[in-house]
Amino acid sequence: MASTAAKTKLSLAQRDYVAGYIFVAPILLLMLVWFYYPALQSLLYSFQEINFLKMADARYIGLGNFQKLFADPAFWQAAKNTVIITAVSVPALVIFGFLVAYNIEAVMRGKAAYRTLYYIPAVTSAVALTISVMYLFIERGAIPTLLNRVFGIPDVTWPADTRTALAFVCILVIWKNLGFFVVLFITGLQAISNEIIEASKVDGATGLQRMWYITIPQLRPTTSLVVILSIIWCMQCFDEPYTLARSGGVVGSPAGTTSTLVTFFYSQNFRYFNPGYGSAAAFVIFAVLMLVSVIQRAYSGRSQDHA
Amino acid sequence: MGKIIRMLLISVMVAVSITACSGKSEQEAAPSTSASAGGAGSSVGEKTKVVFSTGIPDNAWRRALEFFMNTANEKLKDKNIEVVAEYYPSEEEMWKVLPAQIVSGSAPDLIGLNNEGVLELITNGTFTSLDDLIKEVGYDTSKLDAANVNGWKYEGKQYALPLTTTISALAVNMTMLKEAGIAEAPKTMDDLVKAALAVTDKEKGQYGVGVNLHEFHISQYLHAFGGGWNFGKDMNSAGNQQGLQFIVDLFNKHHVAATPAQLGVNGDTDAFASGKVAMTTAGPWYVATLRDKKVDFEWKLVPIPEGTVQKSTLYGWALAMLDSAKNKQAAMEVIAAMLSDESYRYLAEERGDIPAKTSFVPTYEQLYPEMKVVLETAGSAVAFNYPVAANRFKTDLVTGMESIIFQNRGNVNELLEKMATDGYQK
Structure with a gap:
């Protein structure tokens, strides 16, 4: 009787709804x-003073960690470096990602080889990649010497010099991630209808006009995805500066010029055994990323409406 | 509705089976951890298992540790105690994982480490004091190097017993010095500057001194000027100011120094072995490394030159017991058995490390005569004595020195004043 009653109570749509859940x-x-519980626990930690080695002595300090965080020059240095990495790397990834993908799609032969070539750094370990690239940027090496002659950039070991270390991290981030975004753009390019391209050719559009008026607008959803992913990845930059510290100094060397928000969080948690303070930093990073995502989604939604 | 209930049941079963699988794989992935959950008291049959952990920098060290443990297991057969290993890929990894293991009750019983920054672990109660246990098992610590043993004491209590002794030294490329007309290795810091000025040729990428801006190397200069970290007290002392200023001057006044990172090499040993620097603060590990690399120049290890005093730094790699070890007596038996004559002989003869047991030092001296003159300074050597929050202290020291040297931001007095205000007590 009960099951008959339930059957009559739930409509087909409602049953689908329940089935989905x-x-x-x-x-x-x-x-x-594995995610929400640890995240909640971490949020609770951010309001406590805790020593990882003496968890039982944890005490609630309200917003103390956040107040300390916003007054900590090391945090602001890490935040500034992260913003610079993001501001430099995201446009580079979007522009070069698109240009490389566009040209790969344009070539008649060896597309797969080009794709593989560009994708190799993306599947290489960041540690191995960082160490390999470091050797290309040593004082009196080919690249620093060339850049010194052409642009007057000091001929120094880039990862070890306070003037060039952050630029070196940006190069690594771009080098490592470009291949992935190239693949995304290629996927986006392949989804553009050939009919539109052919019609534009019939109308006499040049290659540049087709790229500007057809390809780029058609790639808007892909570009949005690339922008949001690259912002998130740049904000989470860790492997490259962490690997640089293995050749001497501390995480963030030289002089904190390569510290990022995530290396700051890592140091607080795992080097200073201070998970309360580290969690506060993590939640600030989380909040910033959420904000960026929301703005990006809102902007992208509005653009699509316009389109 | 029946269909929905069936689907719900299937979903729950899938979730449970996935969770169960992941739980199972975790147990399988860390068998020695689960053994240690029971601590040293956990038994396999009649045997008591003691879990020993450490970071492993290379295979040679792993072989050495396995030799120590196999020897210990032979000795402990009759007592039904067995030591099993749980390695971390590096000491850095060990410090990432160990706190979580302590919190979750799955920490090992014993760990091996050097005493560059152990005060935090002692004051937080991570390590247990060994004094009573040493008496109970009857281990004779008087046979070990007294300065090394004392380096593991805090407030009169013993927290670890050493296997190796390490004494700092200055590595000198005599070929480079002789080519520049200098026949003797420097005895004072003034000699060091003179020699460095004579050999530095930046066009050739050749520097007088390699300064690894790392707390170990920075401390050598401090100690040479009578300074020291003194557990965070008296940080802004005259000796510390002079020591740090000397390093800054090597870079910015005399222009004779470079860091390994600036030279594009991996650490000070490689910088020295590559012939890019004529001198660098060093330690006994240089002997084996330089012999292995078969460098094509004449080199020497000499005592750290005198600034205002001659002071080397002495420390060791030792075995410490975690306070969470369930069967502390069994764990102490393992420490005593691992600190065997066989282990010390292996260190002297096979590894080229200075054994902490003094009776084996002559064997080491015979096999590694390069270190003889350095070993003579052991009597007056000092310990690191870093403050409690050692890692935070190290970061601030290194970052501060890099800012002064490379960015001309601030000066050593400001840095030391700031560090003295912090004190790094928690």
Whole structure:
């Protein structure tokens, strides 16, 4: 009787609705255990003074960690460096990613080889890549000497010089991630209808006009994805500065010029055994990323409406 | 509705089985961790297992540790105690994982480490004091190097017992010095500057002194001027000011120094072995490395030159017991068995490390005569004595020195004043 009553109570749409929840339940359960619970715990830590080695002595200090964080010059240095890495690398990744993808699509032969070539750094370990690239930027090496002659940039070991270390990190970030974004742009380019391209050719549009008036607007969703992903990845930059510290100095060497928000968070948690303060930093990073995502989504939604 | 209930049940079963699988794989991935969850008291049959952990920088060190443990297991057979290893890829990794292991109750019983920054672990109660346990197992610490043993004491309590002794030295490329008309290795810091000025040729990428801006190397200059970190007290002392200023001057006044990173090499040993620097603060590990690399120049290890005093730094690699070890007596038995004559002989003969047991030092001296003159300074050597929050202290020191040297931001007095105000007590 009860099951008959339930059958009459739920409409087909409602049953689909419930079924949807049931299908996502397993992954939700896992996310609850492996993501939301630790995130909640971390949020609680951010309001406590804790020593990782003496967790039992944790004490609640309200917004103390956040107040200390915003007055900490090391945090602001890390934030500034992260913003610079993002501001330099994101446009470079978008522009070069698009140009490389566009040209790969334009070539008649060896597309797969080019794609593979550009994708190799993306699947290479950041540690290995950083160490390999470091050797190309040593004082009196080919690249620093060339850049010195052409642009007057000091001929120094780039990762070890306070004037060039952050630029070196940007180069690594771009080098490492470009291949992935090239693949995304290629996917976007392949989705553009050939009919539109052919029609523009019939109308006498030049190659440059086709790129500007057809390809770029058609790639807007892909570009949005590339922008948001590259911002998130740049904001999370860790492997490159961490690897640089292995050749001497501390994380952020030289003189804190390569510290990032994530290396700051890492140092607080795992080097200084201070998870309360580290969690506060993590939540600031999280809040900034959320804000960026929301702005990006809002902007992208509005652009699509216009389109 | 029945369909929905069935789907719900299937979903729950899938989730449970995935969770169960991940739980199972975790247990399989860390068998020695689960052994240590029971601490030293956990038994396999009649055997008590003691878990020993450390960061492993290379295979040679792993082989040495396995030799120590195999020897210990032989000795402990009758007592039904067995030591098992749980390695971390590096000491850095060990410090990433260990706090979580302590919190979760799955930490090892014993760890091996050097005493460059252990005060934080002692004051936080991570390590247990060994004094009573040493008496209980009857281990004779008087046979070990007293200065080294004392380096592991805090407030009169012993927190670890050493296997190796390390004494700082100055590595000198005699070929470079002789080519510049200097016949003797420097005895004072003034000699060092003179020699460095004579050999530096930036056009050739050749520098007088390699200064690794790392707390170990920075401390050598401080100690040479009578300074020291004194657990965070009296940081802004005259000796510390002179020591740090000397380093700054090597870079910015005399222009004779370069860091390994600036030279594009991986650390000070490589910088020296490559012939890019004539001198660098060093340690006994240089002997084995330079012999292995078969460098094509004459080199020497000499005592750290005198600034205002001659002071080397002495420390060691030792075995410490975590306070969470369940069967502390068994864990102490393992320490005593690992600190065997066989282990010290292996260190002297196979590894080229200075054994902490003094009776094996003559063997080492015979095999590694390059270190003889340095070993003579052991009597007056000092310990690092970094403050409690050692890692934060190290970062501030290194970053501060890099700012002064490379960015001309601030000066050593300001840096030391700031560090003295902090004190790094927590």
